[in-house]
Amino acid sequence: MTQVLIQGLMLSGLYALIAVGFTLIFSVGRVLNLAYGAYLMLGAYVYYYLVQSLHMPKIAGMVLAIAVGALAGWLKYKLLVKRLNGDAVAIEISTLILAVVLQSGVVLIFNDSSKILLPIVNGITRFDGVTITHNLLTASIMSWLILGGLLYFIRYTHMGRAIQAVSMDTKGAQISGVDTEQVNQLTWMISGALGAIAGVFFASYTQLSPSMWVTPLIIAVAVVIVGGIGSIVGSLIVAHIIGFMEISVSTFIGAELRGVFTMLLIIGVLVIMPKGLFGREEL
Amino acid sequence: MALLEINNLEAFYGMAQSLHGISLNIEEGSIVGIIGSNGAGKSTLMDSIMGLVNTKGSIKLEGEELTGKKSADVVKLGVGYAPERAHLFPYMSVYDNLLVGGITAKEDIDKNLSMVLDLFPNLIDRKNQETGTQSGGERQMVSVGRALMTSPRLLLVDEPTIGLSPKVCLDIARALRKLNEETGLTILITEQNVNFAMSLASHIHVFETGELRLSGPTDELRSNPELAKAYFGH
Numbered sequence: 329m330t331q332v333l334i335q336g337l338m339l340s341g342l343y344a345l346i347a348v349g350f351t352l353i354f355s356v357g358r359v360l361n362l363a364y365g366a367y368l369m370l371g372a373y374v375y376y377y378l379v380q381s382l383h384m385p386k387i388a389g390m391v392l393a394i395a396v397g398a399l400a401g402w403l404k405y406k407l408l409v410k411r412l413n414g415d416a417v418a419i420e421i422s423t424l425i426l427a428v429v430l431q432s433g434v435v436l437i438f439n440d441s442s443k444i445l446l447p448i449v450n451g452i453t454r455f456d457g458v459t460i461t462h463n464l465l466t467a468s469i470m471s472w473l474i475l476g477g478l479l480y481f482i483r484y485t486h487m488g489r490a491i492q493a494v495s496m497d498t499k500g501a502q503i504s505g506v507d508t509e510q511v512n513q514l515t516w517m518i519s520g521a522l523g524a525i526a527g528v529f530f531a532s533y534t535q536l537s538p539s540m541w542v543t544p545l546i547i548a549v550a551v552v553i554v555g556g557i558g559s560i561v562g563s564l565i566v567a568h569i570i571g572f573m574e575i576s577v578s579t580f581i582g583a584e585l586r587g588v589f590t591m592l593l594i595i596g597v598l599v600i601m602p603k604g605l606f607g608r609e610e611l
Numbered sequence: 612m613a614l615l616e617i618n619n620l621e622a623f624y625g626m627a628q629s630l631h632g633i634s635l636n637i638e639e640g641s642i643v644g645i646i647g648s649n650g651a652g653k654s655t656l657m658d659s660i661m662g663l664v665n666t667k668g669s670i671k672l673e674g675e676e677l678t679g680k681k682s683a684d685v686v687k688l689g690v691g692y693a694p695e696r697a698h699l700f701p702y703m704s705v706y707d708n709l710l711v712g713g714i715t716a717k718e719d720i721d722k723n724l725s726m727v728l729d730l731f732p733n734l735i736d737r738k739n740q741e742t743g744t745q746s747g748g749e750r751q752m753v754s755v756g757r758a759l760m761t762s763p764r765l766l767l768v769d770e771p772t773i774g775l776s777p778k779v780c781l782d783i784a785r786a787l788r789k790l791n792e793e794t795g796l797t798i799l800i801t802e803q804n805v806n807f808a809m810s811l812a813s814h815i816h817v818f819e820t821g822e823l824r825l826s827g828p829t830d831e832l833r834s835n836p837e838l839a840k841a842y843f844g845h
Contacts, residue, residue, distance in 0.1 A: 486714050493700050493711045500698035503661055505686035505715035505761050 331458040332575050338460070340571030341468035342529055344475055344564045346544045347551035349522035351563045354552065355495040356515045359409060359416065363423035364523055364548055365541030366430040371397045371524025372531035372540065373434055376445055386448055393528055394521045401520020405513055427541055434538045442537040448528070467529035474525065475564065478518075482560065491515055550590050554597045555604050562606025569593075612674060614639040614797050615660070615765055620668035622652070622659045622821075629655040629664070630821045637765070637799055642791050644812030644829070645801040651818040653801035654695050657769045661685050661692050672765065687715045691763030695770045697754040701743025705734055705753050708742050712760030719762045727756035730786045748779035755786070766790070768800045772807050780804070784811055809833060 346368065353361045371393040379389035404426065412418045447463035454460070482488040493501040494511045502508055530544055550570060555562030570593070574586040597604060613636035622630035630652045637643050645653050658664045662682045670677040677685050686692075691712075699708050709727060713720040728735050731752040737745065742753055751771055758766055768787065772780040788811060790796050802808035808815065815832050817825035825838060832838050 486710070486717065489703070489707055489711050490714060492703060492707075496700040496702060497698050499663065499694070500700060501711070502663065502682035503686065503692040503694060503698065504712045504757055505683050506711065507681065507683040509681075 330456045332572070332579055334455065334458050334460060335464075336568075336572035336575040338464045338468035339575055340568040341471035341475075342464070342526070342533065343547055343551060343571045344567035345471035345522065346526040346530065347548045347555075347563045347567055348475060348478065348560060349519040349526070350545075350548035351552050351555075351560055352491075352515055352522070353519045355560075356491060357409065357512060358414075359423075360420050360549075361404075361423050361519070362420055362545065363404065363427040363430070364519070365543075365545030366427040367397050367400060367520050367523025368527030368530055368544045369434060369538070369541040370400055370430065371527035372445060372536055373438060374524070375528045376443060376531070376536055377438075380446060390448075390525070390528060393524045397520040397522075397524025397527070398517040399520070401516040401518070401523070402513060404520075405516035409516070410512075427545075431538045431541065438538070440538050442535050445528070445531040445536045448532050463532055467533060470525070470529065474522070478522075479560065487511075487514065546587075546590075550594050553594050553604060556606040559604070559606045562604060566605065613637055614673060615799070616669070616671045616674075617656075617660075618669040618671075620656075620659060620666060620670060622655050623665045623667075624655075628821070630659065630666075633668075633823050635816055635823060635826065637797060638814075639764075639797050640791070640795045641814060642787070642798045642800065642812045644808035644815045645799065645818055646803070646805050646808050646815060647801075647818035648803060650820065652821040653818055654769050655821070656818070657692065657694065657767050657799075657801060660690060660767060683715070686761050686763075689762070689764035690767065691758030691761045691765070692767045693751070693754040693758040693769065693771065695773060697742075697750045699742040699750055699753055699757070702741055704739050705742055705745070705749075706738040708753050709756055709760050712757035716760065716762035720760070723760045723762060727759050730759075730790065731756055731782075748775050748782070751775060751779070751783060752786075755783070759790075764797065766796055766798045768798060770801055770803065772802065772804050780807060787811060 350361060350364045353359055374396045375389045375393040378384045378392055379386055408422055408426065409419055412422065447461065449462040449466040451462040452459055453462065482491060490501065490506045490511050493504065493506055494508050498508055526544065531540060551563050551566045555566035570590055573589055573593070577586045577589050615637035618634050620630055620633040621628060633656065645656060647653050655664060659666045660670055660677060662677065662680050662685050666678050668678070672688055672690065675688060677688070700711065709724060710720070713723060716723065733749060734752055734756065737749065742750055755768060755771070771783050784807060787798055791798055800808060800811060809829050812829055815827065815829050816823055817838060825832065825835065
Protein backbone atom coordinates (compact mmCIF):
# COMPACT_ATOMS: atom_id res chain seq x y z
CA MET A 329 0.00 0.00 0.00
CA THR A 330 2.86 2.40 0.82
CA GLN A 331 4.29 1.68 -2.62
CA VAL A 332 0.99 2.58 -4.29
CA LEU A 333 0.74 5.80 -2.28
CA ILE A 334 4.29 6.98 -2.94
CA GLN A 335 4.57 5.96 -6.56
CA GLY A 336 1.01 7.11 -7.28
CA LEU A 337 1.78 10.53 -5.84
CA MET A 338 4.98 10.87 -7.86
CA LEU A 339 3.47 9.66 -11.14
CA SER A 340 0.40 11.87 -10.67
CA GLY A 341 2.53 14.99 -10.40
CA LEU A 342 4.16 14.13 -13.71
CA TYR A 343 0.79 13.40 -15.35
CA ALA A 344 -0.56 16.73 -14.08
CA LEU A 345 2.39 18.53 -15.62
CA ILE A 346 1.84 16.70 -18.92
CA ALA A 347 -1.87 17.62 -18.99
CA VAL A 348 -1.78 21.21 -17.86
CA GLY A 349 -0.24 22.69 -21.02
CA PHE A 350 -2.87 20.91 -23.11
CA THR A 351 -5.65 22.24 -20.87
CA LEU A 352 -4.30 25.78 -21.08
CA ILE A 353 -4.50 25.88 -24.87
CA PHE A 354 -8.00 24.46 -24.97
CA SER A 355 -9.24 26.98 -22.41
CA VAL A 356 -7.86 30.03 -24.16
CA GLY A 357 -7.98 29.07 -27.82
CA ARG A 358 -10.69 26.38 -27.81
CA VAL A 359 -8.20 24.24 -29.72
CA LEU A 360 -7.51 20.55 -29.08
CA ASN A 361 -3.81 20.76 -29.80
CA LEU A 362 -3.15 17.21 -30.97
CA ALA A 363 0.50 18.07 -31.61
CA TYR A 364 0.92 18.69 -27.88
CA GLY A 365 2.71 15.36 -27.44
CA ALA A 366 5.25 16.56 -30.00
CA TYR A 367 6.35 19.33 -27.61
CA LEU A 368 7.26 16.62 -25.13
CA MET A 369 9.19 14.69 -27.79
CA LEU A 370 10.93 17.87 -28.96
CA GLY A 371 11.90 18.91 -25.43
CA ALA A 372 13.20 15.45 -24.57
CA TYR A 373 15.29 15.13 -27.75
CA VAL A 374 16.74 18.65 -27.42
CA TYR A 375 17.72 17.86 -23.82
CA TYR A 376 19.18 14.49 -24.88
CA TYR A 377 21.21 16.05 -27.70
CA LEU A 378 22.58 18.89 -25.60
CA VAL A 379 23.30 16.94 -22.43
CA GLN A 380 24.19 13.45 -23.63
CA SER A 381 25.70 14.25 -27.04
CA LEU A 382 27.23 17.70 -26.52
CA HIS A 383 27.80 17.16 -22.76
CA MET A 384 26.34 20.48 -21.77
CA PRO A 385 25.33 20.95 -18.11
CA LYS A 386 21.90 19.50 -17.32
CA ILE A 387 20.49 22.85 -16.24
CA ALA A 388 21.56 24.45 -19.55
CA GLY A 389 20.03 21.51 -21.42
CA MET A 390 16.78 21.96 -19.55
CA VAL A 391 16.65 25.73 -20.11
CA LEU A 392 17.32 25.34 -23.84
CA ALA A 393 14.78 22.52 -24.13
CA ILE A 394 12.19 24.81 -22.51
CA ALA A 395 13.15 27.63 -24.89
CA VAL A 396 12.77 25.34 -27.92
CA GLY A 397 9.38 24.14 -26.62
CA ALA A 398 8.20 27.74 -26.15
CA LEU A 399 9.46 28.67 -29.62
CA ALA A 400 7.70 25.65 -31.16
CA GLY A 401 4.45 26.66 -29.44
CA TRP A 402 4.77 30.25 -30.65
CA LEU A 403 5.61 29.22 -34.22
CA LYS A 404 2.71 26.82 -34.33
CA TYR A 405 0.34 29.58 -33.26
CA LYS A 406 1.72 32.18 -35.68
CA LEU A 407 2.16 29.94 -38.72
CA LEU A 408 -0.74 27.53 -38.35
CA VAL A 409 -3.40 28.20 -35.75
CA LYS A 410 -3.82 31.92 -36.38
CA ARG A 411 -3.96 31.46 -40.14
CA LEU A 412 -6.64 28.80 -39.86
CA ASN A 413 -8.73 31.44 -38.10
CA GLY A 414 -10.73 29.40 -35.60
CA ASP A 415 -11.54 26.45 -37.88
CA ALA A 416 -11.36 23.84 -35.11
CA VAL A 417 -11.42 20.75 -37.35
CA ALA A 418 -8.71 22.11 -39.68
CA ILE A 419 -6.56 23.06 -36.67
CA GLU A 420 -6.94 19.65 -35.03
CA ILE A 421 -6.13 17.77 -38.23
CA SER A 422 -3.18 20.00 -39.07
CA THR A 423 -1.75 19.80 -35.53
CA LEU A 424 -1.95 16.00 -35.70
CA ILE A 425 -0.19 16.02 -39.07
CA LEU A 426 2.44 18.35 -37.63
CA ALA A 427 3.15 15.86 -34.84
CA VAL A 428 3.71 13.11 -37.42
CA VAL A 429 6.00 15.41 -39.46
CA LEU A 430 8.01 16.24 -36.33
CA GLN A 431 8.26 12.52 -35.55
CA SER A 432 9.68 11.93 -39.03
CA GLY A 433 12.15 14.77 -38.47
CA VAL A 434 13.33 13.15 -35.26
CA VAL A 435 13.73 9.78 -37.04
CA LEU A 436 15.79 11.52 -39.74
CA ILE A 437 18.13 13.14 -37.25
CA PHE A 438 18.34 10.57 -34.45
CA ASN A 439 17.11 7.36 -36.24
CA ASP A 440 14.12 5.38 -35.01
CA SER A 441 15.72 3.35 -32.24
CA SER A 442 14.79 4.00 -28.63
CA LYS A 443 17.35 5.73 -26.43
CA ILE A 444 17.91 5.92 -22.73
CA LEU A 445 17.71 9.37 -21.26
CA LEU A 446 19.98 9.25 -18.23
CA PRO A 447 18.33 10.26 -14.95
CA ILE A 448 18.35 13.99 -14.31
CA VAL A 449 19.12 13.18 -10.68
CA ASN A 450 20.86 9.92 -9.78
CA GLY A 451 20.28 7.76 -6.75
CA ILE A 452 17.54 5.91 -4.90
CA THR A 453 16.07 6.06 -1.43
CA ARG A 454 14.28 3.26 0.40
CA PHE A 455 11.26 4.18 2.50
CA ASP A 456 9.12 1.59 4.29
CA GLY A 457 10.30 -1.05 1.83
CA VAL A 458 9.53 1.09 -1.21
CA THR A 459 12.26 2.09 -3.66
CA ILE A 460 12.04 5.74 -4.61
CA THR A 461 14.20 6.91 -7.50
CA HIS A 462 15.52 10.40 -6.98
CA ASN A 463 14.81 11.08 -10.63
CA LEU A 464 11.06 10.50 -10.37
CA LEU A 465 11.02 12.23 -6.99
CA THR A 466 12.69 15.30 -8.55
CA ALA A 467 10.31 15.18 -11.50
CA SER A 468 7.38 15.05 -9.12
CA ILE A 469 8.62 17.90 -6.90
CA MET A 470 9.48 20.02 -9.95
CA SER A 471 6.05 19.30 -11.41
CA TRP A 472 4.36 20.52 -8.25
CA LEU A 473 6.52 23.63 -8.05
CA ILE A 474 5.79 24.46 -11.69
CA LEU A 475 2.07 23.76 -11.31
CA GLY A 476 1.93 25.86 -8.14
CA GLY A 477 3.72 28.69 -9.91
CA LEU A 478 1.38 28.41 -12.89
CA LEU A 479 -1.73 28.50 -10.71
CA TYR A 480 -0.38 31.53 -8.86
CA PHE A 481 0.41 33.23 -12.17
CA ILE A 482 -3.06 32.50 -13.57
CA ARG A 483 -4.97 33.54 -10.46
CA TYR A 484 -3.02 36.49 -9.05
CA THR A 485 -1.21 38.38 -11.82
CA HIS A 486 -2.61 40.82 -14.37
CA MET A 487 -1.47 38.67 -17.28
CA GLY A 488 -2.87 35.54 -15.61
CA ARG A 489 -6.23 37.24 -15.15
CA ALA A 490 -6.05 38.34 -18.79
CA ILE A 491 -5.53 34.68 -19.81
CA GLN A 492 -8.53 33.65 -17.69
CA ALA A 493 -10.57 36.49 -19.18
CA VAL A 494 -9.82 35.43 -22.76
CA SER A 495 -10.69 31.83 -21.88
CA MET A 496 -14.12 32.91 -20.59
CA ASP A 497 -15.21 35.70 -22.94
CA THR A 498 -12.98 36.96 -25.73
CA LYS A 499 -15.10 40.01 -26.51
CA GLY A 500 -15.28 40.88 -22.80
CA ALA A 501 -11.49 40.66 -22.62
CA GLN A 502 -10.99 42.80 -25.74
CA ILE A 503 -13.20 45.61 -24.49
CA SER A 504 -11.43 45.52 -21.12
CA GLY A 505 -8.18 46.40 -22.85
CA VAL A 506 -6.71 42.90 -22.99
CA ASP A 507 -4.53 42.36 -26.05
CA THR A 508 -5.96 38.97 -27.01
CA GLU A 509 -3.30 38.38 -29.65
CA GLN A 510 -0.57 38.83 -27.04
CA VAL A 511 -2.44 36.50 -24.66
CA ASN A 512 -2.76 33.83 -27.36
CA GLN A 513 0.94 34.02 -28.22
CA LEU A 514 1.95 33.83 -24.57
CA THR A 515 -0.37 30.92 -23.88
CA TRP A 516 1.00 28.89 -26.79
CA MET A 517 4.54 29.65 -25.59
CA ILE A 518 3.75 28.60 -22.01
CA SER A 519 2.08 25.43 -23.29
CA GLY A 520 5.12 24.59 -25.43
CA ALA A 521 7.48 25.25 -22.52
CA LEU A 522 5.41 23.12 -20.13
CA GLY A 523 5.29 20.33 -22.71
CA ALA A 524 9.08 20.44 -23.13
CA ILE A 525 9.71 20.21 -19.37
CA ALA A 526 7.20 17.39 -19.06
CA GLY A 527 8.88 15.65 -22.01
CA VAL A 528 12.30 15.66 -20.36
CA PHE A 529 10.88 14.25 -17.12
CA PHE A 530 8.66 11.75 -18.93
CA ALA A 531 11.51 10.48 -21.12
CA SER A 532 13.78 10.09 -18.10
CA TYR A 533 10.99 8.07 -16.43
CA THR A 534 10.29 5.94 -19.51
CA GLN A 535 12.54 6.20 -22.57
CA LEU A 536 13.28 8.35 -25.58
CA SER A 537 11.78 7.31 -28.89
CA PRO A 538 10.28 9.05 -31.94
CA SER A 539 6.84 7.72 -31.04
CA MET A 540 7.06 8.86 -27.42
CA TRP A 541 4.58 11.71 -28.10
CA VAL A 542 1.61 9.36 -28.39
CA THR A 543 1.37 8.15 -24.77
CA PRO A 544 1.62 11.62 -23.18
CA LEU A 545 -0.99 12.89 -25.64
CA ILE A 546 -3.34 10.09 -24.57
CA ILE A 547 -2.64 10.93 -20.92
CA ALA A 548 -3.31 14.64 -21.57
CA VAL A 549 -6.52 13.91 -23.48
CA ALA A 550 -7.63 11.47 -20.76
CA VAL A 551 -6.96 13.93 -17.96
CA VAL A 552 -8.76 16.84 -19.61
CA ILE A 553 -11.74 14.77 -20.77
CA VAL A 554 -12.24 13.18 -17.37
CA GLY A 555 -11.48 16.40 -15.49
CA GLY A 556 -13.61 18.58 -17.68
CA ILE A 557 -12.00 20.15 -20.70
CA GLY A 558 -10.54 23.51 -19.79
CA SER A 559 -10.40 23.24 -16.00
CA ILE A 560 -6.83 23.37 -14.65
CA VAL A 561 -7.82 22.39 -11.11
CA GLY A 562 -10.00 19.59 -12.48
CA SER A 563 -7.05 18.40 -14.55
CA LEU A 564 -4.78 18.31 -11.49
CA ILE A 565 -7.28 16.24 -9.50
CA VAL A 566 -7.90 13.82 -12.36
CA ALA A 567 -4.17 13.46 -13.01
CA HIS A 568 -4.04 12.03 -9.49
CA ILE A 569 -7.02 9.74 -10.05
CA ILE A 570 -5.39 8.37 -13.21
CA GLY A 571 -1.90 8.22 -11.70
CA PHE A 572 -3.09 6.31 -8.63
CA MET A 573 -5.32 4.09 -10.73
CA GLU A 574 -2.47 3.12 -13.04
CA ILE A 575 -0.11 2.36 -10.16
CA SER A 576 -2.84 0.35 -8.36
CA VAL A 577 -3.62 -1.64 -11.51
CA SER A 578 0.10 -2.30 -12.11
CA THR A 579 0.60 -3.40 -8.52
CA PHE A 580 -2.51 -5.45 -7.85
CA ILE A 581 -3.64 -6.68 -11.29
CA GLY A 582 -0.95 -6.47 -13.96
CA ALA A 583 1.23 -3.79 -15.56
CA GLU A 584 -0.02 -4.64 -19.05
CA LEU A 585 -3.55 -3.51 -18.10
CA ARG A 586 -2.69 -0.10 -16.63
CA GLY A 587 -3.65 1.87 -19.75
CA VAL A 588 -6.85 -0.12 -20.32
CA PHE A 589 -8.48 1.19 -17.16
CA THR A 590 -7.64 4.77 -18.17
CA MET A 591 -9.46 4.20 -21.46
CA LEU A 592 -12.44 2.69 -19.68
CA LEU A 593 -12.52 5.70 -17.38
CA ILE A 594 -12.61 8.06 -20.40
CA ILE A 595 -15.48 6.14 -21.99
CA GLY A 596 -17.37 5.95 -18.70
CA VAL A 597 -17.07 9.68 -18.06
CA LEU A 598 -18.00 10.56 -21.64
CA VAL A 599 -21.18 8.46 -21.33
CA ILE A 600 -22.21 9.47 -17.81
CA MET A 601 -20.82 13.00 -17.43
CA PRO A 602 -19.95 14.33 -20.90
CA LYS A 603 -18.64 17.60 -19.48
CA GLY A 604 -16.24 15.76 -17.20
CA LEU A 605 -16.08 15.49 -13.43
CA PHE A 606 -15.32 19.19 -12.99
CA GLY A 607 -16.58 20.28 -16.38
CA ARG A 608 -16.69 23.91 -17.22
CA GLU A 609 -14.80 25.50 -20.05
CA GLU A 610 -12.57 27.89 -18.20
CA LEU A 611 -9.35 27.90 -16.22
CA MET B 612 -13.61 70.20 -31.28
CA ALA B 613 -16.00 67.40 -30.33
CA LEU B 614 -14.61 64.56 -28.20
CA LEU B 615 -15.87 61.96 -30.67
CA GLU B 616 -16.36 62.68 -34.37
CA ILE B 617 -17.94 60.06 -36.60
CA ASN B 618 -17.98 60.72 -40.33
CA ASN B 619 -19.70 58.72 -43.03
CA LEU B 620 -19.36 55.47 -41.07
CA GLU B 621 -20.27 52.19 -42.69
CA ALA B 622 -20.06 48.88 -40.80
CA PHE B 623 -20.06 45.32 -42.10
CA TYR B 624 -20.65 41.85 -40.66
CA GLY B 625 -19.08 39.77 -43.43
CA MET B 626 -20.87 40.86 -46.61
CA ALA B 627 -23.83 42.36 -44.77
CA GLN B 628 -23.76 46.12 -44.31
CA SER B 629 -25.17 47.18 -40.94
CA LEU B 630 -24.48 50.92 -40.82
CA HIS B 631 -24.93 53.32 -43.72
CA GLY B 632 -23.15 56.68 -43.80
CA ILE B 633 -23.48 57.60 -40.11
CA SER B 634 -22.10 61.02 -39.17
CA LEU B 635 -22.43 62.47 -35.69
CA ASN B 636 -20.43 64.30 -33.03
CA ILE B 637 -20.32 63.82 -29.27
CA GLU B 638 -19.38 66.89 -27.26
CA GLU B 639 -17.10 66.50 -24.25
CA GLY B 640 -18.91 66.30 -20.91
CA SER B 641 -22.29 65.44 -22.45
CA ILE B 642 -24.59 62.45 -22.17
CA VAL B 643 -25.82 61.45 -25.62
CA GLY B 644 -28.48 58.84 -26.32
CA ILE B 645 -28.88 56.62 -29.37
CA ILE B 646 -32.35 55.18 -29.64
CA GLY B 647 -33.85 52.73 -32.08
CA SER B 648 -35.52 49.35 -32.27
CA ASN B 649 -33.84 45.95 -32.62
CA GLY B 650 -31.61 45.84 -35.68
CA ALA B 651 -31.37 49.63 -35.91
CA GLY B 652 -27.58 49.47 -35.65
CA LYS B 653 -27.10 50.83 -32.12
CA SER B 654 -24.85 48.03 -30.86
CA THR B 655 -23.03 47.94 -34.21
CA LEU B 656 -22.17 51.61 -33.73
CA MET B 657 -20.68 50.80 -30.31
CA ASP B 658 -18.79 47.79 -31.68
CA SER B 659 -17.52 49.94 -34.55
CA ILE B 660 -16.10 52.53 -32.17
CA MET B 661 -14.39 49.68 -30.25
CA GLY B 662 -12.83 48.23 -33.40
CA LEU B 663 -14.82 45.00 -33.18
CA VAL B 664 -16.35 45.10 -36.68
CA ASN B 665 -15.10 45.99 -40.14
CA THR B 666 -15.78 49.60 -40.96
CA LYS B 667 -15.31 52.29 -43.60
CA GLY B 668 -15.33 55.99 -42.83
CA SER B 669 -13.83 57.78 -39.88
CA ILE B 670 -14.14 57.68 -36.09
CA LYS B 671 -11.93 60.18 -34.26
CA LEU B 672 -11.41 60.58 -30.54
CA GLU B 673 -10.06 64.07 -29.89
CA GLY B 674 -8.73 64.09 -33.44
CA GLU B 675 -7.08 60.64 -33.20
CA GLU B 676 -8.37 58.12 -35.73
CA LEU B 677 -9.79 54.97 -34.08
CA THR B 678 -10.71 52.98 -37.20
CA GLY B 679 -8.27 50.15 -37.87
CA LYS B 680 -7.13 50.04 -34.26
CA LYS B 681 -7.43 46.97 -32.03
CA SER B 682 -9.95 47.14 -29.18
CA ALA B 683 -7.15 47.08 -26.62
CA ASP B 684 -5.66 50.21 -28.22
CA VAL B 685 -9.04 51.95 -28.35
CA VAL B 686 -9.40 51.25 -24.62
CA LYS B 687 -5.91 52.64 -23.98
CA LEU B 688 -6.86 55.83 -25.83
CA GLY B 689 -9.70 56.37 -23.36
CA VAL B 690 -12.87 54.57 -24.48
CA GLY B 691 -14.61 52.36 -21.90
CA TYR B 692 -17.38 50.00 -23.01
CA ALA B 693 -20.17 48.30 -21.09
CA PRO B 694 -21.74 46.14 -23.82
CA GLU B 695 -25.17 44.62 -24.13
CA ARG B 696 -25.34 41.32 -22.17
CA ALA B 697 -22.35 42.57 -20.14
CA HIS B 698 -19.77 40.03 -21.48
CA LEU B 699 -18.35 39.47 -18.00
CA PHE B 700 -16.06 36.62 -16.99
CA PRO B 701 -18.59 34.30 -15.31
CA TYR B 702 -16.22 32.15 -13.23
CA MET B 703 -14.21 35.08 -11.92
CA SER B 704 -15.21 37.12 -8.88
CA VAL B 705 -16.59 40.65 -9.11
CA TYR B 706 -13.25 41.89 -7.82
CA ASP B 707 -11.24 40.01 -10.46
CA ASN B 708 -13.61 41.17 -13.22
CA LEU B 709 -12.94 44.75 -12.16
CA LEU B 710 -9.20 44.11 -12.00
CA VAL B 711 -9.20 42.84 -15.60
CA GLY B 712 -10.69 46.23 -16.53
CA GLY B 713 -7.73 47.83 -14.79
CA ILE B 714 -5.14 46.16 -17.02
CA THR B 715 -4.61 49.26 -19.15
CA ALA B 716 -4.75 51.68 -16.21
CA LYS B 717 -2.75 49.89 -13.52
CA GLU B 718 -1.62 53.12 -11.85
CA ASP B 719 -5.28 54.12 -11.30
CA ILE B 720 -6.54 50.76 -10.01
CA ASP B 721 -7.02 51.77 -6.35
CA LYS B 722 -8.61 55.11 -7.21
CA ASN B 723 -10.93 53.58 -9.84
CA LEU B 724 -11.88 50.64 -7.61
CA SER B 725 -12.89 52.99 -4.84
CA MET B 726 -14.91 55.11 -7.32
CA VAL B 727 -16.73 52.02 -8.67
CA LEU B 728 -17.59 50.71 -5.20
CA ASP B 729 -18.75 54.18 -4.18
CA LEU B 730 -20.96 54.32 -7.26
CA PHE B 731 -22.33 50.79 -6.79
CA PRO B 732 -22.17 50.03 -3.04
CA ASN B 733 -24.15 46.79 -3.64
CA LEU B 734 -20.96 45.30 -5.06
CA ILE B 735 -18.96 45.72 -1.84
CA ASP B 736 -20.54 42.71 -0.12
CA ARG B 737 -20.42 40.71 -3.33
CA LYS B 738 -16.89 41.37 -4.43
CA ASN B 739 -15.85 37.74 -3.95
CA GLN B 740 -18.93 36.33 -5.70
CA GLU B 741 -18.55 34.82 -9.17
CA THR B 742 -20.36 37.08 -11.65
CA GLY B 743 -22.00 34.07 -13.31
CA THR B 744 -24.11 33.64 -10.16
CA GLN B 745 -25.23 37.28 -9.96
CA SER B 746 -28.51 38.91 -10.89
CA GLY B 747 -28.84 40.83 -14.16
CA GLY B 748 -28.74 44.16 -12.35
CA GLU B 749 -25.57 43.32 -10.46
CA ARG B 750 -23.91 42.09 -13.63
CA GLN B 751 -24.80 45.36 -15.34
CA MET B 752 -23.20 47.25 -12.47
CA VAL B 753 -20.05 45.15 -12.74
CA SER B 754 -20.02 45.74 -16.49
CA VAL B 755 -20.18 49.53 -16.08
CA GLY B 756 -17.67 49.27 -13.23
CA ARG B 757 -15.25 47.26 -15.35
CA ALA B 758 -15.47 49.88 -18.09
CA LEU B 759 -14.76 52.62 -15.54
CA MET B 760 -11.67 50.72 -14.36
CA THR B 761 -10.09 51.55 -17.75
CA SER B 762 -10.02 55.28 -16.79
CA PRO B 763 -12.12 56.28 -19.81
CA ARG B 764 -12.69 59.76 -21.23
CA LEU B 765 -15.69 58.40 -23.14
CA LEU B 766 -17.97 55.74 -21.68
CA LEU B 767 -20.10 53.65 -24.05
CA VAL B 768 -23.08 51.94 -22.44
CA ASP B 769 -25.09 49.60 -24.65
CA GLU B 770 -28.70 48.92 -23.60
CA PRO B 771 -28.05 48.94 -19.85
CA THR B 772 -31.70 48.43 -18.87
CA ILE B 773 -32.45 45.37 -20.98
CA GLY B 774 -34.30 42.81 -18.85
CA LEU B 775 -33.88 44.78 -15.63
CA SER B 776 -36.46 45.85 -13.05
CA PRO B 777 -37.50 49.54 -12.90
CA LYS B 778 -35.74 49.92 -9.54
CA VAL B 779 -32.41 48.68 -10.94
CA CYS B 780 -32.88 50.89 -14.04
CA LEU B 781 -33.25 53.87 -11.73
CA ASP B 782 -30.12 52.88 -9.79
CA ILE B 783 -28.13 52.68 -13.03
CA ALA B 784 -29.51 55.99 -14.31
CA ARG B 785 -28.62 57.63 -10.99
CA ALA B 786 -25.08 56.23 -11.15
CA LEU B 787 -24.52 57.40 -14.74
CA ARG B 788 -25.86 60.89 -14.00
CA LYS B 789 -23.67 61.13 -10.88
CA LEU B 790 -20.63 60.10 -12.91
CA ASN B 791 -21.33 62.72 -15.54
CA GLU B 792 -22.05 65.51 -13.05
CA GLU B 793 -19.20 64.82 -10.66
CA THR B 794 -16.42 63.81 -13.03
CA GLY B 795 -17.54 65.35 -16.33
CA LEU B 796 -17.28 61.95 -18.00
CA THR B 797 -18.74 61.90 -21.52
CA ILE B 798 -21.31 59.11 -21.92
CA LEU B 799 -22.80 57.62 -25.07
CA ILE B 800 -25.73 55.38 -24.26
CA THR B 801 -27.91 53.24 -26.54
CA GLU B 802 -31.42 52.30 -25.51
CA GLN B 803 -34.70 50.87 -26.76
CA ASN B 804 -36.20 52.32 -23.62
CA VAL B 805 -36.80 55.84 -24.95
CA ASN B 806 -37.94 57.23 -21.61
CA PHE B 807 -34.76 56.02 -19.92
CA ALA B 808 -32.56 57.52 -22.65
CA MET B 809 -34.42 60.82 -22.63
CA SER B 810 -34.25 61.07 -18.85
CA LEU B 811 -30.47 60.99 -19.05
CA ALA B 812 -29.32 62.40 -22.36
CA SER B 813 -29.12 66.03 -23.41
CA HIS B 814 -28.97 65.06 -27.06
CA ILE B 815 -30.62 62.17 -28.90
CA HIS B 816 -29.90 60.41 -32.20
CA VAL B 817 -32.54 58.11 -33.64
CA PHE B 818 -31.34 55.10 -35.65
CA GLU B 819 -33.44 53.01 -38.01
CA THR B 820 -32.21 50.05 -40.10
CA GLY B 821 -28.61 51.20 -39.88
CA GLU B 822 -29.26 54.82 -40.77
CA LEU B 823 -29.39 58.00 -38.71
CA ARG B 824 -32.97 59.26 -39.10
CA LEU B 825 -33.23 62.07 -36.62
CA SER B 826 -30.98 64.08 -34.30
CA GLY B 827 -31.46 66.91 -31.86
CA PRO B 828 -31.58 68.13 -28.31
CA THR B 829 -33.76 65.89 -26.12
CA ASP B 830 -36.22 68.67 -25.29
CA GLU B 831 -36.85 69.36 -28.98
CA LEU B 832 -37.22 65.72 -29.91
CA ARG B 833 -39.67 65.08 -27.08
CA SER B 834 -42.24 67.13 -29.03
CA ASN B 835 -41.26 65.82 -32.45
CA PRO B 836 -44.43 64.29 -33.99
CA GLU B 837 -42.52 61.67 -35.98
CA LEU B 838 -40.77 60.41 -32.85
CA ALA B 839 -43.90 60.64 -30.72
CA LYS B 840 -45.78 58.49 -33.24
CA ALA B 841 -43.02 55.92 -33.50
CA TYR B 842 -42.24 55.54 -29.80
CA PHE B 843 -45.14 56.91 -27.79
CA GLY B 844 -47.99 55.90 -30.07
CA HIS B 845 -49.56 59.37 -30.43
